[in-house]
Amino acid sequence: MAYGVFADVYDAFNEDADYYALHKAVKSRLKAHGVNDGIVVDLGCGTGDLTLLLAQDGYDMIGVDLSDEMLCILREKAEEQNVSNLLLLCQNLLDLDLYGTVRAAVSTFDTLNHIGPYADFCKAIQRAALFIEPNGLMLFDMNTPYKHEHVLENQVFELEAEDVYCTWSNQLDEKARLTQITIDLLDKDTGVRESESFQEYYYTMDEIRNACEAAGLKILEICDGERFGPLRNDSERYLITAIKREK
Numbered sequence: 001m002a003y004g005v006f007a008d009v010y011d012a013f014n015e016d017a018d019y020y021a022l023h024k025a026v027k028s029r030l031k032a033h034g035v036n037d038g039i040v041v042d043l044g045c046g047t048g049d050l051t052l053l054l055a056q057d058g059y060d061m062i063g064v065d066l067s068d069e070m071l072c073i074l075r076e077k078a079e080e081q082n083v084s085n086l087l088l089l090c091q092n093l094l095d096l097d098l099y100g101t102v103r104a105a106v107s108t109f110d111t112l113n114h115i116g117p118y119a120d121f122c123k124a125i126q127r128a129a130l131f132i133e134p135n136g137l138m139l140f141d142m143n144t145p146y147k148h149e150h151v152l153e154n155q156v157f158e159l160e161a162e163d164v165y166c167t168w169s170n171q172l173d174e175k176a177r178l179t180q181i182t183i184d185l186l187d188k189d190t191g192v193r194e195s196e197s198f199q200e201y202y203y204t205m206d207e208i209r210n211a212c213e214a215a216g217l218k219i220l221e222i223c224d225g226e227r228f229g230p231l232r233n234d235s236e237r238y239l240i241t242a243i244k245r246e247k
Contacts, residue, residue: 017109023053025228026106026139029221029241033137038103043093043128043140044111048074054106055083062098064089094120096127105132107140110237116178116201122211129215132244138217139241141225147236148172148179148202163188177202208240217242 030040037058042051045063047070055061055078063086065071071088078086091097093115105128115124125138132138143152152170159166165186170179179202184195203211205222212219223229225237 017049019049019053021228022108023050025239026050026108027054027057029139030104030137033220033241033243034135035104035137039100040104040106041098041102041128041131043096043105043107044109044114045074045088046070046109046111048077050106050108051086052077052081052083055085056081058085059103060085060087062087062089062102064091064093064096064098066090066092093124093127096124096131098131101131101133102136103133104137104139107138110141110143110200112140113143113200113202114198116199117176118201118203118207118211121201121203122214125211125217126215129212129217129244132217134244134246136244137241138212138244139239141237141239142208143200143202143237144235145177145202145204146234148177148200149174150234151236152179152200205238208238212240212242216245216247218245 038060039062040054040059041062041064042048042054043064045051045065048063051061051063051074063071063074068090071090075088107128112121112124115121128138149172153172155170157168159168165188167184169182172179179200180197181200182195182197184193186193209219219240219242221241222231223239224231224235225239228239231238
């Protein structure tokens with residue numbers, strides 16, 4: 001899934017996201033497992049706040065996203081911040097090709113929830129693992145089944161930014177284990193309306209573990225992806241740290 005019309009207002013509607021807490025959690029796990037430098041890829045990097053923070057830590061970053069619009073915004077941010085250790089690739093994660101290996105792959109803000117059905121999710125994990133060095137890390141988050149079934153379920157959210165109104169509508173399909181999401185945007189100045197739709201799938205922890213195992217990844221840690229502490233029954237997001245097995 002690639003954001004199109006939503007890309008221009010993504011940052012405005014994501015202002016409450018605590019990128020610094022996420023960055024601290026990601027960085028601490030990278031360093032705890034010996035990834036202190038080298039190439040790190042951000043899969044589904046979006047407008048790139050986490051990508052740029054990791055680049056400022058000294059990692060050589062690759063930002064991958066399917067949305068040209070998102071990557072353009074990230075490129076502008078990188079120029080403004082004088083970040084040069086960054087390569088941007090417009091690719092589908094199902095066809096990922098990094099042209100070489102990386103020390104680690106990170107994927108946050110439920111990027112991998114957008115990939116489904118399950119066979120495609122497994123393929124995305126396999127493609128990412130293919131380019132990770134032995135003993136390298138894959139660190140990713142995902143919205144949990146609890147969040148989809150008890151928080152997002154058939155909810156409608158009214159959001160407002162400086163220039164735009166947004167209506168975010170969710171429709172849960174429990175049988176298919178996905179949430180259909182429709183975003184309607186209204187430009188306050190011009191009155192122009194735009195919309196786009198996409199899906200988020202959700203998987204059990206056993207399914208996620210099996211996908212990782214099949215790709216040669218061993219899960220080392222699963223924590224709450226918002227508080228970064230122990231996982232709870234009502235955790236809304238997983239943060240998963242996995243290591244690439246040696247052949």
